[in-house]
Amino acid sequence: MEDRSHKVLLALVMLFLFAVIVLQYVCPGTECQLLRLRALSPAAAADPYRAEDETPARFVPRFNFSADDLLRRVDFNIKGDDLIVFLHIQKTGGTTFGRHLVRNIQLEQPCECRAGQKKCTCHRPGKRETWLFSRFSTGWSCGLHADWTELTNCVPSVVDSKKEVRLRPSRNFYYITILRDPVSRYLSEWRHVQRGATWKASLHVCDGRSPTTEELPSCYTGDDWSGCSLQEFMDCPYNLANNRQVRMLSDLSLVGCYNLSVMPEEQRNKVLLDSAKENLKRMAFFGLTEFQRKTQYLFEKTFNMNFISPFTQYNSTRASSVEIDKQTQQRIEALNFLDMELYDYAKDLFLQRYQYMRQKEHQEARRKRQEQRKILRAKQAHLRERGENSSSTDYTGNVEQWRR
DSSP: OHHHHHHHHHHHHHHHHHHHHHHHHHOOSGGGHHHHHHHHOGGGOSOTTSOSSSOOSSOOOOSOOOHHHHOOOOOOOTTTTOEEEEEOOTTSSHHHHHHHHHHSBOOSSOOEEOTTOSOEEOBOTTSSSBSEESTTTTOSTTSTTOOHHHHHHHHHHHHTTTSOGGGOOOOOEEEEEEEOOHHHHHHHHHHHHHTTOOOTTOOOOBTTBOOOTTTSOOSOSSSOOTTOOHHHHHHOTTOTTTTHHHHHHSOGGGGTTTOTTSSOHHHHHHHHHHHHHHHHHHSSEEEETTOHHHHHHHHHHHHTOOBSSOOOOOOOOTTTTOOOOHHHHHHHHHHTHHHHHHHHHHHHHHHHHHHHHHHHHHHHHHHHHHHHHHHHHHHHHHHHHHHHHHHHHHHHHHHHHHHO
16 A cells, blocks of 8 residues: 555656646746746745735726726836936825835946935936936925926926026936825824924925915914824814825816815816826826835836835834724715725726736737747757758668669
């Protein structure tokens, strides 16, 4: 009985080795390396891009997007004049992503980051000019946490302010950002404000000016709002934390900036939401805090730039440690109803882009395998033909020799 079990085990091992050899023959290219590793190590078979939150692995789209909306590959010329502009929305995980941009990308000339300094020097290869406009490369050159309205008006003039108009290059500005689940983001901002954050340095420039105190009243009277309760945070009608992501991504000049008397509230909300959706869709790239590895994947595919180390998914944050009841959650969702709708739209677009890009990648890998098999078959046919010709020549030569 023991001898029989050894034979069965040996047969299984031989079958496994045979399968690996067949895989090597059928798929010899480097694009099949991951597939071979999975065959050798079942524990490593998990797709690193599987659902990172509660989203089902089989994603069902809700919105209709065109192929142009889904395909995001830009010809970013780091040696030329192109510029990546990072729109950093508060408490979306933008600080972590911003550090990835200056410390974790494989570059011919990496960013120079010195210990103790917040900013890094990110020069183009062979030039003393930056390729990245972000908090960690150029600082808050357009104001603290500048929004879409501010950045699109400010960045071109800041970048080329020292050059004569006729010498200014025609640049491509590639805007990118990170979004987050609105409830988690709101709670995270409250905890940040509770610890003393104010963002007083934010300019909120729109149509050439900052808002007046009548247009944008303060929620507190002292130096900051530290120690405020969640209830107090929610009760302030002027709190910019409400629907912050929509405001940060929309063209505020369409609604008269911060002047709420320009149009009815319902119309204003619709214009802001539509503008935010359109600007987000047209951006070169956006990621979601809840999908770190997919965010990394889409950025790499969009800009053809690879990160050195993989992104890490942190599911435990200060916001996640805040326990709220259902009623409080519903109120936060109501205060951020525009952000809730924007995030649903963004998540759908993000996952559709990921799915689309993965399909493209698989199709390209399949095409390469087919080409490699064609080349292999052609080589084998050529070798057989040479062998047959060689045998025929040898036989004819022998017959001639015998006749002599």
